[in-house]
Amino acid sequence: MPTYKVSYFTFSGLGEPVRYTAAYCNVDFIDNRVTWEEWSKLKSTTPLGQMPILEIDGKVYHQSIPICRYLGNKFNLTGDNAEEIYEVDVAAETVNELRGKVGMWAYSCKREKNEKYEELIKKTIPSYLSKLDEQAGKNGGFLAIKDKITWADCFATGVLEYINSLVDLDVLVDYKNLQKVRENVVSSEGVKKYLKNRPAEGENPFKTW
């Protein structure tokens, strides 16, 4: 059995999608939660000075979406043809685009955060989630492919949890189909095991309030 190690900060962030995907794949990974002291030494050894990093027997994989897609390809959590693979990709990309927008808000200055809060909560987030929810509805509780789980579902579950931590809300409260996506991920054997042992969420020092 190869040794898998996922390295990321002690909070959810962009590490959580990788942790969820690896857990769903029943990969018994080392959950390496990196403190700031450790990170100052580790940073220069990573490909772009960033985490998450997945190591498999020492070989380094970086960037959250490519890591999750790699695991998806390896463990058959993807589409069967170019059309299906596109659906998986575009679902993950759309979730990631929303993450980028929430992140920009969360990491901006207090004045800007106050000014833009209402637009974020009442317009930006619902405009993405309503479309993703509709799609998950059509697919029976899966984001990309009808009645089939893919890495996009695992990725989305991790990203949406990160988004929740940034806005201090459960953004899925009005989206029943996206709740089903989350449920399909967290009820799997691998993820149940991961969540049982998961350390408490650490502080995200990038968050401005």
Next chain:
Amino acid sequence: MPTYKVSYFTFSGLGEPVRYTAAYCNVDFIDNRVTWEEWSKLKSTTPLGQMPILEIDGKVYHQSIPICRYLGNKFNLTGDNAEEIYEVDVAAETVNELRGKVGMWAYSCKREKNEKYEELIKKTIPSYLSKLDEQAGKNGGFLAIKDKITWADCFATGVLEYINSLVDLDVLVDYKNLQKVRENVVSSEGVKKYLKNRPAEGENPFKTW
């Protein structure tokens, strides 16, 4: 033969990677350059109120990276296994991350642009390009796979042209291996034909100076 149509604004932007990839695949696509008047009507009909859009016999594909990957999968411009596919993905993702950073700078206010110009030109851009150049050197002038062109090369060529238009420089001037990547893309029959007929770059109204 199915009808392909690529819709994007009249400037390079995120449309150019799709145009390059489609052209490389020898897809004889309708190059639909959308004016602002047309966009105001078209916007609400797109999946996320965004372009580029690829239509194949009317079926809509959106988001630049997923579209390029879809074309890459369809026309065999990708890796042969999970390891190679990861290399293609992470190369494209890294180029796209740089694009995001240059875009944030280019679309910020004048004061901020002035303040951050030197950091962008002397630190951010070289930190990404030097790594990508090193990789392209190892791969014989290809970004992801040794001696093999993939959609990541086409995507990168389009994105780097967009970046050039944002900073009004040729950012590749010091990066011989990335120049080879570009050369490998633009010297193909399909791209030569595309470039021969390409309209002049339109104004990018998002650019703040």
